[in-house]
Amino acid sequence: MPGNGYLFVYETLLAKIKQRVLTPGMQLDSEVELARQLSVSRMTVRKALVRLEEEGHIFRRSGIGTFVKAPTPLEAAGQRLEIGIEASLEGNPRPFSLKILAEAQQACARCNCNLRLLSLEELLAGERIDAAFFASLEPEYFPQAVQLARRIPTLLLNRITDLPELSYVAVDYAEATRRIVRRMLGDGDRTVLFVGSAAANFGYAPRMRELGYRQAHDELGVRINEELILPGDVDLCRQLAERMIRLRPDFLFVCYEYLVTYVYAAVESALPRLEKPVYLFCFDDIVDSFSLSRGAVSCGRMPFNDMCGRAIRYLSGRVRKEVPEETIHEIFPMSYVITECPFLI
Incomplete structure (x- = not known):
């Protein structure tokens, strides 16, 4: 022995x-x-x-x-907590990912926490961290997140779920899309071409944004021409230019900022054959990145500062026993940046 x-x-x-x-x-x-x-x-x-x-x-x-x-509040108060977040900095991270990391890091500094960048697999395992912050978890992993939430405080960003064990702070993608597309459609006498449908990506974000697009049409009793819904696939430039010339939409609604480069090329190639300017709206913040030779670019702006701050305060408060041991489900409003579009101003 x-x-x-x-x-x-x-x-x-x-x-x-x-x-x-x-x-x-x-x-x-x-x-x-x-x-x-x-x-x-x-x-x-x-x-x-x-x-x-x-x-x-x-x-x-x-x-x-x-x-x-768990340590008592007095014991935990002097400790720097370890909050894990899933993040991959390989290749070229998308701007919104870097924004989330920056805002979460600042919130952690204010709450005496360390932000640990982990792979999705590492974060779901939950080893050597006090709390878990999922920035873009797909629903297929929700059951594993529920298991983790039974061990340590866990929160989802921009994912809405009915699972009672999971906390979230989120923008309602479907509602935010419905609102802006409803304005684009006017009384139903305008057309909106949707770029980035769930056909190419079965993830949560494109599904919810396409759902909002369809809800706006349903509210107005407008039948959707399915040709106005395009996946963001490898043939995007050719298909988009062809459909713009043939269908002549009043607006383009683009799901993601990473699609805008391809959309921009298609729009500029189609403009000489169009009789009107092109008005483009992107769900992500691109207002300072792109402009059109004839038309205007508008976008959505996510409240990452407020959401990440709330998330980190909740997670650190749960670990330190400073807030009730219960889940939170909070929806944050999305703002819209409108530039020179006569139908949206």
């Missing part, structure tokens, strides 16, 4: 707790399993657990098991 009996077990488990191998809320193995792992008797393990419980490192639930205890 190793060393000093119960002291060996006590120090081994305490070291794992302090090194955050065992994180707050994590369930310890049973006494029998710990005894087997550490080559000691069950009574030796029990004695070590009693001491850890008396010192406030663990707590027991009768008939359920033994769990790592």
